[in-house]
Amino acid sequence: MPVNYLQIQGQIQEKCQQARQNQAVYRERLEQAAALLTRYAADLDFLRQRVEDAQRADVSLRCAVPLNERLDTAVSPPNLAQLPLLLAADGSQINPNRHDSVEFAVINTGIFRILPAADLTPGEEAETQLYLLEDINNPAAPLTEEVVALRRDLNERRLLADRAGRETTRPVITLTDGPLELYREPRENQLFQQLFGEYLSVLQKTSQQEAVSAGYVDKPGSDLVIRLLELAADSRLDVKETTRRRPLGGVLDRVIFAGLLAPGQRSAVFVIQSSMAERFAAFDPALQPCFFYLNVGIHPERAWMARVEITRGVAEKPALLEALHAVLLQQCRQMGSKPYPYALHRAHEIALITRLEKEQIETMIARAMRAMGLEVGDKSAKQYHKDNL
């Protein structure tokens, strides 16, 4: 039975109509946000104080805090004689599925090493980890999809720290797709604590090796700076009241910065205020997650924004920040009309596990289990029929 296009058509019309009516409100909020950014651009101490007060009233507050640059800072692309070595990692996973004949998980991590613009063939490698039988059925630490995702993130960072340690040149930029800050749930169980601790240790190791840890967020949907501006705008209100209000709701940071940053320019660096970011800082103040926006587009009239997450240790070293800024632009510009770091795309290509590969792994496992006299189950009837659709 196909999708009911008639119903979809009606719903599209209705929702577009609604959005059009809200457009005026959105535009007004956008203008307000831009004006607030200009108004409070230099009031860094006031903004920091405002966040501190709000955070005391609401511990779950998540927003940006200025580090040491004006809010409307626009830093032009650095002109470096030599671009730094770049190591990019991306992970792909097969989650355990009880409907399969054998329940297993795989994490495949692709590493791509490139010395940008040099006449050298880049390096690529993949590391694959299988989780099977006892790994899956451990009641004390069940291998849920969340845990697999957390292990994948940890593996990416662990491999990058390891490979960065082997390099003799400095600086080395290590890059992953997505934020450095972790959002994995549940956050309070023992396994999460253990893996999170390992993650922080790996970030610390990378930092101690004078390598940059950076996370690249393409088309970011965050409103951390907008939230900061809301706190600033409501300065006459009690902070408890302020944390509940979202007068600029719906406006995204990237829209504001798209109007501010020319192609190649980066924004000011901000610190992330959140309960998770605090845990990073508690482990090591140099690991506190920070970020900046970067216009990786090439056309002045069509900005393409990315959010780049870094650690505070990197944010406070201008030479490392410049190296990262330069190499990200160089990488994005290689991808022509769709700017995205070439190295990250290649790491993703290396890591990707196809459906065919999954089936082959399943066959390999079943064959080995049978050879050792272990019982292999059947695929669930539901899965069988789904596979034959």
Next chain:
Amino acid sequence: MTTTSPLQIGRLLRSTTSGCVIGCRASELNLPVFGGMVRIPLADGTQIYGLIHNIQIDDDGLIRQLITSDNVPPDVLLDNRNNRNVPVEIGVIFIGYAENGSISHLLPPRPPLSLDEIFTCTAQEVISFTGSGRFGYLRHILRAEDLPQAELLAAHIRQAGMFHRAQGDPGWVQSITRELVTLLRDDYDRLMSVLSAVGDVNLP
């Protein structure tokens, strides 16, 4: 390219009784040439001979995206040539085989298997194969109407003719041309097309 020692140019992707497709890395693409003779050794000692009739370089999403970039730096070029799994496919038409040292211009008894190695033919192998019998292998080329027959024959005659002349047999080119005239005498259009292409062959 045909040398005095055989060079591996790739491995077999798929095959039929009349031809096969070889896969090779883009960085190794300087070895095979259009019209070049190749040899595929089978496990039982049989050697299958073929002619390269097509070299195809496929694209993918990333290549298409890189094209839109202002310039492609050397590291990206090398990455795509040496690392990425962008297939370079080489089409080969079988023209005969050798079994127990005896050359036949019939199709091979069985096709090669996936991942079998493919080598360029040495000058001596080309001379032995093309100098054996009465040019029976030409019918495989003339039967394959979807191939650029005239160009393929011209490329083959140029390559093999060079080796025969170096070996002291300058008459080989005239012999194969006469055979082509005989085989195509009832197909004037095709004959003219083939003779026109062969006429462009300038042996160095």
